[in-house]
Amino acid sequence: MALKTETFILNAGPQHPSTHGVFRMRMTLDGEVIQDVEPVFGYLHRGVEKLAEGLAYPQDIVFTDRLDYLASMTNNQAYVVAVEKLAGIQAPERAEYLRVIMAELMRISSHLMAVGFLLNDLGAFMTPLLYMYREREKILDLFDMVCGQRLTYNYMRIGGVSQDIPEEFIPALNKFIDSLPGFIKEYDQLLATNEILLVRTKNVGILSKESAINYSTAGPVLRASGVKWDIRKADPYSVYNRFNFEIPTGTKGDVYDRYRVRIEEMIQSSSIIKQAIAQLPSGEIQTKIPRILRPPKGEVYGHIEGPKGEIGFYLVSDGSANPYRWHMRPPSLINLTALREMLIGVKIADAMAIFGSIDICVGEVDR
Amino acid sequence: MATLGRSIFPLNFHPAILPPDWPAGFWSHMIIFVVILFVFIIIMAVAFIYIERRVLGRFQIRIGPNRIGPFGLFQPVADTIKILIKEDIVPLNADKIMHLLAPAVAFIPVVMIFAVIPFQNGAALVDLNIGIVYIVAVSSVSVVGMVMAGWSSNNKYALVSAMRVIAQVVSYEIPLALAVIGIVLFAGTLSMNGIVQAQNIPYILLQPMGFLIYFLAALAEINRTPFDLLEAEGEIVAGYNIEYSGIKFALFFLAEYTEAVAISAIITTLYLGGWKGPFLPPVLWFLIKVFAVFFVIIWIRSTLPRLRIDQVMGFAWKFLLPLALINLLVTGIQVVFLPDISQWIIVVMNIVLAAVLVFLFSRSFRTRGDKIEAQ
Amino acid sequence: MKLNNYGEGIAKGMAVTMKNAMRRPITTQYPEQKLNVSRRTRGNQLVWNKDACIACSMCAKACPVSCIDMVTSRDENKKLKMDKMDVDSGLCISCGLCVEACPQKCLFMDSAYEKARYSRKDLKLTKEDILMTEKSKPSGYYSPENAAKLPIQTLLIDRK
Numbered sequence: 001m002a003l004k005t006e007t008f009i010l011n012a013g014p015q016h017p018s019t020h021g022v023f024r025m026r027m028t029l030d031g032e033v034i035q036d037v038e039p040v041f042g043y044l045h046r047g048v049e050k051l052a053e054g055l056a057y058p059q060d061i062v063f064t065d066r067l068d069y070l071a072s073m074t075n076n077q078a079y080v081v082a083v084e085k086l087a088g089i090q091a092p093e094r095a096e097y098l099r100v101i102m103a104e105l106m107r108i109s110s111h112l113m114a115v116g117f118l119l120n121d122l123g124a125f126m127t128p129l130l131y132m133y134r135e136r137e138k139i140l141d142l143f144d145m146v147c148g149q150r151l152t153y154n155y156m157r158i159g160g161v162s163q164d165i166p167e168e169f170i171p172a173l174n175k176f177i178d179s180l181p182g183f184i185k186e187y188d189q190l191l192a193t194n195e196i197l198l199v200r201t202k203n204v205g206i207l208s209k210e211s212a213i214n215y216s217t218a219g220p221v222l223r224a225s226g227v228k229w230d231i232r233k234a235d236p237y238s239v240y241n242r243f244n245f246e247i248p249t250g251t252k253g254d255v256y257d258r259y260r261v262r263i264e265e266m267i268q269s270s271s272i273i274k275q276a277i278a279q280l281p282s283g284e285i286q287t288k289i290p291r292i293l294r295p296p297k298g299e300v301y302g303h304i305e306g307p308k309g310e311i312g313f314y315l316v317s318d319g320s321a322n323p324y325r326w327h328m329r330p331p332s333l334i335n336l337t338a339l340r341e342m343l344i345g346v347k348i349a350d351a352m353a354i355f356g357s358i359d360i361c362v363g364e365v366d367r
Numbered sequence: 368m369a370t371l372g373r374s375i376f377p378l379n380f381h382p383a384i385l386p387p388d389w390p391a392g393f394w395s396h397m398i399i400f401v402v403i404l405f406v407f408i409i410i411m412a413v414a415f416i417y418i419e420r421r422v423l424g425r426f427q428i429r430i431g432p433n434r435i436g437p438f439g440l441f442q443p444v445a446d447t448i449k450i451l452i453k454e455d456i457v458p459l460n461a462d463k464i465m466h467l468l469a470p471a472v473a474f475i476p477v478v479m480i481f482a483v484i485p486f487q488n489g490a491a492l493v494d495l496n497i498g499i500v501y502i503v504a505v506s507s508v509s510v511v512g513m514v515m516a517g518w519s520s521n522n523k524y525a526l527v528s529a530m531r532v533i534a535q536v537v538s539y540e541i542p543l544a545l546a547v548i549g550i551v552l553f554a555g556t557l558s559m560n561g562i563v564q565a566q567n568i569p570y571i572l573l574q575p576m577g578f579l580i581y582f583l584a585a586l587a588e589i590n591r592t593p594f595d596l597l598e599a600e601g602e603i604v605a606g607y608n609i610e611y612s613g614i615k616f617a618l619f620f621l622a623e624y625t626e627a628v629a630i631s632a633i634i635t636t637l638y639l640g641g642w643k644g645p646f647l648p649p650v651l652w653f654l655i656k657v658f659a660v661f662f663v664i665i666w667i668r669s670t671l672p673r674l675r676i677d678q679v680m681g682f683a684w685k686f687l688l689p690l691a692l693i694n695l696l697v698t699g700i701q702v703v704f705l706p707d708i709s710q711w712i713i714v715v716m717n718i719v720l721a722a723v724l725v726f727l728f729s730r731s732f733r734t735r736g737d738k739i740e741a742q
Numbered sequence: 743m744k745l746n747n748y749g750e751g752i753a754k755g756m757a758v759t760m761k762n763a764m765r766r767p768i769t770t771q772y773p774e775q776k777l778n779v780s781r782r783t784r785g786n787q788l789v790w791n792k793d794a795c796i797a798c799s800m801c802a803k804a805c806p807v808s809c810i811d812m813v814t815s816r817d818e819n820k821k822l823k824m825d826k827m828d829v830d831s832g833l834c835i836s837c838g839l840c841v842e843a844c845p846q847k848c849l850f851m852d853s854a855y856e857k858a859r860y861s862r863k864d865l866k867l868t869k870e871d872i873l874m875t876e877k878s879k880p881s882g883y884y885s886p887e888n889a890a891k892l893p894i895q896t897l898l899i900d901r902k
Contacts (some may be wrong), residue, residue, distance in 0.1 A: 131428070172897055250487065667756070
């Protein structure tokens with residue numbers, strides 16, 4: 001005689017300590033095993049794409065800060081690259097090098113936060129998170145020195161960057177970059193061979209190569225599944241073709257590989273910053289653009305490699321000072337489309353680990 | 368009756384502080400010392416909460432709470448006042464009587480453990496001659512309280528947590544009891560004071576594998592990291608005490624820390640030599656050892672992530688239980704066939720055997736892969 | 743022979759935690775010890791130099807959220823003068839576009855940060871509130887001469 005059981009619905013609601021932001025998952029459970037998951041989002045929708053049609057192109061940089069509020073510099077850079085492609089403006093050399101330095105520092109900071117919060121979700125009671133936050137504080141101090149804010153920078157402008165770096169920036173940056181490999185080695189000693197971490201993250205949440213390409217994921221999620229695709233090498237923008245760096249890839253596409261890819265990317269970023277400091281030329285930092293910028297009619301899609309994936313901006317201009325259509329390709333949302341396939345058949349505890357390893361920011365998902 | 372009367376705290380205590388015509392000597396002594404012991408337990412639990420927050424802060428390169436009172440010593444007072452004046456909310460469809468009784472059922476057995484722990488030579492509240500069996504029996508009752516809390520809250524998160532509690536706590540009772548039997552074989556007596564008196568070398572050296580098994584099983588019993596998936600904040604927010612507020616929540620919280628005190632005290636008594644030590648008074652040695660064990664528990668909490676429920680069960684049944692059985696077999700052989708050789712040779716033998724066995728077992732211990740095909 | 747199955751990784755991790763426990767904590771006890779903010783900080787109020795202002799209202803046009811409410815008029819000599827300039831500092835997002843847009847460089851961000859109020863109405867500032875006096879500390883955002891007067895920022899990388 002078969003035992004009659006029924007499934008029940010558990011709601012990992014919008015307010016939850018380990019969904020990174022307001023994101024809701026309605027999971028249908030059979031005991032502890034997930035049968036189906038339905039993600040619900042939209043709790044942080046602010047209508048940014050419509051608001052941006054009311055302002056001029058240089059003023060819209062302020063909105064890009066607030067989309068992915070944990071990695072503002074790369075959002076700024078994506079938008080500025082798109083507008084420069086549309087209007088045919090070329091930034092001077094010093095500005096391009098400064099943009100590369102800021103973007104790579106931003107990548108290190110965002111990956112530190114992603115790994116720290118993944119471990120927080122796995123249960124290590126905030127200790128690895130606080131160790132990584134200490135390094136992130138040093139990066140935020142550097143940004144504070146340059147542009148005056150710690151979270152929403154508003155630093156890049158169309159045609160360059162807004163202000164030049166003060167003279168205490170380069171010594172402080174050198175001190176930080178020289179101390180970073182020691183700290184990454186300390187994190188590896190704490191985490192990389194920890195048996196409990198290995199048992200929790202290996203073979204959990206596997207995303208195969210074909211699935212990753214079919215769901216059009218990008219960023220560390222794609223690279224951990226074995227696809228060697230990075231926009232800095234595949235479609236180089238700015239001055240990335242002058243640096244030597246490698247693209248770390250994983251083999252299996254589980255949570256452990258995504259964690260290793262992020263740690264390796266931090267090491268590559270610090271090597272790019274060292275090369276950029278050595279090659280930094282002098283010069284001016286912004287080309288002259290008219291006060292009211294009227295790009296020619298047309299449409300453009302400009303994309304860069306952000307810490308969470310491929311950030312792209314699709315702009316349609318009708319010749320006036322305000323854009324006609326302003327759309328952002330959100331990397332977190334498109335990476336989340338693979339969530340349902342990864343979550344069916346695993347237990348609840350693994351669900352949070354997988355969700356944390358995709359590394360989303362809800363400001364991007366909902367815009 | 369005479370044995371009970373003789374073992375009241377402490378042996379050389381002159382009863383002159385009580386008036387000579389104090390009536391009914393045994394029962395009045397008992398009531399006074401029950402009250403003293405109860406106050407001691409509450410103060411130790413509260414002190415452990417404070418110590419954990421400060422020490423955890425130092426592990427995370429920050430200072431713990433240090434604003435309220437000098438060095439933050441009044442922080443637990445502030446926490447207690449805050450919790451006591453909160454509104455007591457009972458969910459609408461909850462089972463009212465079980466919801467009310469669950470904190471009491473979870474808290475009372477934990478306090479009852481302290482009745483047999485010796486603070487000085489012969490100085491326990493009652494020195495039962497079945498001491499260790501009493502402890503193992505009483506500490507399994509508090510899991511009923513947690514299940515009552517999880518079931519009566521009418522909340523799916525609490526139900527998931529209650530199911531996990533039953534599975535985990537019941538599975539880890541068995542290696543716990545088996546490791547204790549090894550100790551009893553060496554000491555020859557079940558009474559806690561007798562076990563302390565029989566330790567010429569602390570039993571942590573004579574039974575390293577037994578210590579490891581007991582320590583891990585005890586961590587699982589008191590729901591601390593790495594086995595704290597019952598109140599895993601990430602997944603099932605706060606587990607079985609999700610619907611509790613006010614003094615009922617305070618009782619659950621206190622019960623958890625009192626269990627930590629109890630486990631530290633039991634480990635000190637069984638494995639580290641209880642109140643034995645050279646120069647200082649024995650009570651002080653006892654407290655130092657209890658704090659040392661608790662420090663190691665906090666150190667483990669601050670470093671390790673938590674395990675998943677099927678890995679926890681696999682660890683109990685496939686790793687700890689065979690090791691506990693082998694430990695018992697080896698101890699039995701040593702006690703029966705080699706009772707006369709010096710204890711240091713047994714120490715060396717046991718340490719080598721423990722290292723070899725742990726190594727061999729962990730090579731062959733695997734958990735299954737994780738994707739379960741949907742039926 | 744791989745030896746990391748029996749707890750060696752856990753032991754290494756616990757050694758790292760113990761080593762970090764011996765470091766000096768990096769907490770700053772706030773009201774007693776204060777750190778210096780950046781010299782180019784974009785604080786949350788404005789500082790306005792009235793003498794150099796020509797009332798061209800470029801700052802109000804540059805603001806993305808329209809938090810500067812400005813009314814100007816022409817006086818007898820056909821010069822522009824400012825009648826009303828209300829800044830709603832609760833609405834301001836501290837982006838600094840107004841400071842950048844000013845042609846006379848008479849508008850600065852404020853570098854003092856302890857500006858909490860008890861009610862939301864008190865956050866609406868009139869032009870007398872934001873007037874530049876000797877006590878106001880304008881920050882160096884877009885103005886290097888102000889940046890030179892402020893103390894150097896405390897950096898975490900310099901703290902042992």
